[in-house]
Amino acid sequence: MRYDLSIIASWIEPGSKVLDLGCGEGDLLHFLEQTKGVDGTGIEKVEAKVMRCIERGLTVLQGDIIEEVQDYPENAFDYVIVSQTLQQVYAPAQLLSLLLTVGRRVVVSFPNFGHWKNRLQVLCYGRAPISPQLPFEWYNTPNIRVVTIADFKRFIGKMGWRIERETAINTDHHEQHGNVVRWRPNMLATYGIFLVSGQGRRSGAKQSS
Numbered sequence: 299m300r301y302d303l304s305i306i307a308s309w310i311e312p313g314s315k316v317l318d319l320g321c322g323e324g325d326l327l328h329f330l331e332q333t334k335g336v337d338g339t340g341i342e343k344v345e346a347k348v349m350r351c352i353e354r355g356l357t358v359l360q361g362d363i364i365e366e367v368q369d370y371p372e373n374a375f376d377y378v379i380v381s382q383t384l385q386q387v388y389a390p391a392q393l394l395s396l397l398l399t400v401g402r403r404v405v406v407s408f409p410n411f412g413h414w415k416n417r418l419q420v421l422c423y424g425r426a427p428i429s430p431q432l433p434f435e436w437y438n439t440p441n442i443r444v445v446t447i448a449d450f451k452r453f454i455g456k457m458g459w460r461i462e463r464e465t466a467i468n469t470d471h472h473e474q475h476g477n478v479v480r481w482r483p484n485m486l487a488t489y490g491i492f493l494v495s496g497q498g499r500r501s502g503a504k505q506s507s
Contacts, residue, residue, distance in 0.1 A: 299325050301469040301476035302489055306379060306405050309463060309493055310334060314376035317341070317401060319363040320383040324351035331356070339375075341366045367396055375401040382489075384408045385443050391457065398496040403462065407491040410466070412446030412484045430470040431488050447483055447490040454494060463493040 299307070303326045310316060312334040318327050321340030324347075330336040340358035342348050351358035359366055363383070378401035380393075385408050387393050397404045409431035419427035426436040447466060454461055466483030467490075469476025479487040 299329055299474065301473055302407055302467060302491060303329075303381065304474075305465055305467065305491055306381065306407065307334075309405065310336060310377055312336070315339075315374070316377045316379065317367075317370070317375045318379045318381070319367070319397075320381065321347075321351065321356075321358060321379075323347050324354050324356045324358060326379065326381070327351070327356050327358075328354050364393060364396070367400055370400040372399055373402055377401060377403050377405060379405045381405070381407045382409065385445055388442065390443070391453075394457070394459075394494070398459065398494070402495065404494045405491070406450070406494060407489055408445055408450070410447050410484065410487050410490050411444040412448060413488050414485050417485075429488075447487060450490060450492065454492070460495050461492055462495055465491045467491065 307326060307329055310330055313336065314334070315337045316327070316330060316339070318338065318340045321327055321342050324340060327338040327340050331338050338356065340351060340356060341363050342351065342358055342360060343362065345360055348358050348360040378397045380397065384390050384406055394404060394406070411432070413429070413431070415429055416427040416432070419425060428435065451461065466479040466487035467476050468479050468486065468488050470488070483490070
């Protein structure tokens with residue numbers, strides 16, 4: 299399993315109800331069901347990936363995450379997971395508001411555009427950066443937004459939500475290994491991972507590995 303997913307898995311309480319948006323082939327859901335006994339559901343757009351999830355015995359719906367999520371009642375899940383998807387969403391504020399309605403907590407991860415290699419490419423070459431975390435050209439990328447760790451933390455505070463846990467990591471897109479970045483994460487980390495709730499403003503978020 300990817301390194302970032304292993305960190306997310308460590309945050310999930312045993313026996314929880316979990317919704318994984320953009321769950322891919324279900325690696326995280328399968329791990330959580332096998333090791334923590336969660337009641338897991340996934341939503342995935344790509345049909346082949348949905349079929350792979352079903353073959354693994356997972357409950358996964360095919361469809362658009364925003365449309366499908368609206369069918370769930372308030373507090374239907376303990377955790378909603380949005381892994382490496384936020385930068386591809388047209389209206390992230392509206393999506394997170396919705397997710398904090400159907401779920402008590404939301405786990406969000408994304409590639410950190412503020413990483414020093416991205417900054418260096420813009421500074422030296424004046425071009426949109428390409429990296430293992432952002433591997434596409436500007437004209438064919440599925441990412442429609444760029445977000446840094448600092449941007450996201452400011453956004454959560456502005457929305458009046460709370461960051462309960464946060465971890466910055468250095469790993470490539472599908473790597474099984476990596477490390478936690480504690481010093482200057484907005485510059486040195488390739489990904490940020492956050493546990494967000496709608497309960498009040500951020501106050502002393504717990505840095506976690």
